[in-house]
Amino acid sequence: xxxxNKNASGEAGANKMQPMLSAEELLSLPVExxxxxxxxxxxGLSSEEAGNRxxxxxxxxxxxxxxxxxxxxxxxxxxSPLVIILMVAGLISAFVPDGLPNFIIIYIIVFLSVFLDYxxxxxxxxxxxxxxxxxxxTATVLRDGAKKEVKLHDIVQGDIIYLSAGDxxxxxxxxxxxxxxxxxxxxxTGESFPVEKTPHPFKVKNASISDWNNYLFMGTSVVSGAAxxxxxxxxxxxxxxxxxxxxxxxxxxxxxxxxxKGFGFLIMQITIVLVLFVFLINALLHPDTNGILQALLFSxxxxxxxxxxxxxxxxxxxxxxxxxxMSKKGxxxxxxxxIENFGSMNVLAQTKLVRSLKTx
Numbered sequence: 001x002x003x004x005n006k007n008a009s010g011e012a013g014a015n016k017m018q019p020m021l022s023a024e025e026l027l028s029l030p031v032e033x034x035x036x037x038x039x040x041x042x043x044g045l046s047s048e049e050a051g052n053r054x055x056x057x058x059x060x061x062x063x064x065x066x067x068x069x070x071x072x073x074x075x076x077x078x079x080s081p082l083v084i085i086l087m088v089a090g091l092i093s094a095f096v097p098d099g100l101p102n103f104i105i106i107y108i109i110v111f112l113s114v115f116l117d118y119x120x121x122x123x124x125x126x127x128x129x130x131x132x133x134x135x136x137x138t139a140t141v142l143r144d145g146a147k148k149e150v151k152l153h154d155i156v157q158g159d160i161i162y163l164s165a166g167d168x169x170x171x172x173x174x175x176x177x178x179x180x181x182x183x184x185x186x187x188x189t190g191e192s193f194p195v196e197k198t199p200h201p202f203k204v205k206n207a208s209i210s211d212w213n214n215y216l217f218m219g220t221s222v223v224s225g226a227a228x229x230x231x232x233x234x235x236x237x238x239x240x241x242x243x244x245x246x247x248x249x250x251x252x253x254x255x256x257x258x259x260x261k262g263f264g265f266l267i268m269q270i271t272i273v274l275v276l277f278v279f280l281i282n283a284l285l286h287p288d289t290n291g292i293l294q295a296l297l298f299s300x301x302x303x304x305x306x307x308x309x310x311x312x313x314x315x316x317x318x319x320x321x322x323x324x325x326m327s328k329k330g331x332x333x334x335x336x337x338x339i340e341n342f343g344s345m346n347v348l349a350q351t352k353l354v355r356s357l358k359t360x
Contacts (some may be wrong), residue, residue, distance in 0.1 A: 038159070080261070141160065200213075
């Protein structure tokens with residue numbers, strides 16, 4: 001990512017594009033050179049220039065998990081081994097004499113269970129999105145020579161930001177001026193005590209990020225003091241954003257989901273073995289056409305009898321009741337299976353980093 005100089009017409013000068021500053025350059029160069037490289041000044045950017053940069057480089061947002069269509073999300077709920085067994089058994093029942101009622105009952109139960117699961121998670125997802133939209137965080141930025149409150153996702157590289165006690169750093173930034181500035185970086189570096197920050201150049205060679213004393217990390221909070229800084233990295237290119245990218249990868253299965261899937265596969269294996277065994281024995285004892293048909297009917301009935309038809313429905317209903325109970329306490333459950341996982345937790349290590357990224 002790079003910031004290009006703007007000509008009189010407000011268009012980027014393609015021949016003047018400069019590469020993003022490395023960590024060593026960001027920390028060791030004088031502030032004037034950093035501002036020059038970012039094609040900005042201590043007077044800040046104009047609204048037009050900020051808009052151009054926002055359009056070119058995108059909003060100051062962390063990585064988000066890719067969303068699938070509603071149909072895909074609904075169909076994903078049919079992947080449970082128990083659901084597969086029931087659907088196969090129900091399908092076979094439809095092709096045997098007097099098996100249509102079984103087919104209808106089984107498929108009604110399956111679809112009700114899957115729909116309830118999908119509806120509850122979809123409802124929670126929408127509630128979380130609505131809540132996030134209502135909670136809009138802003139930062140104080142110098143635009144058009146005046147201080148303005150700007151939404152975090154509208155902040156761009158080269159913006160001059162003002163920070164004071166209680167503020168959250170909206171993006172990675174290099175300090176221009178600071179007075180008695182202490183920041184809480186525990187969410188990023190694990191440090192238990194506030195760290196003092198200064199505007200002086202710093203040699204980054206062989207130093208960890210916890211030693212970057214003239215650099216502000218996105219998501220860290222100001223404990224005391226005040227500062228003026230220039231934004232150097234936004235969104236996914238920040239140190240905070242790099243961690244966020246890992247959190248939006250496909251969520252791992254919970255212990256509860258693994259247990260249900262393991263139980264489902266066990267039921268599937270037992271059902272297949274017993275059904276085949278019973279069918280073969282009956283077919284060998286009665287090799288005529290009528291005997292084979294009776295063996296098939298008995299095998300299908302055995303498969304349906306061995307499969308706990310109501311188990312998916314019972315699991316979904318109970319987890320939904322748990323989600324409703326937690327919603328009354330102000331908790332939004334986005335994944336039903338997480339309720340059981342949360343309940344079996346022995347030790348809860350609560351960190352601002354995980355909480356912020358999951359809700360963001």
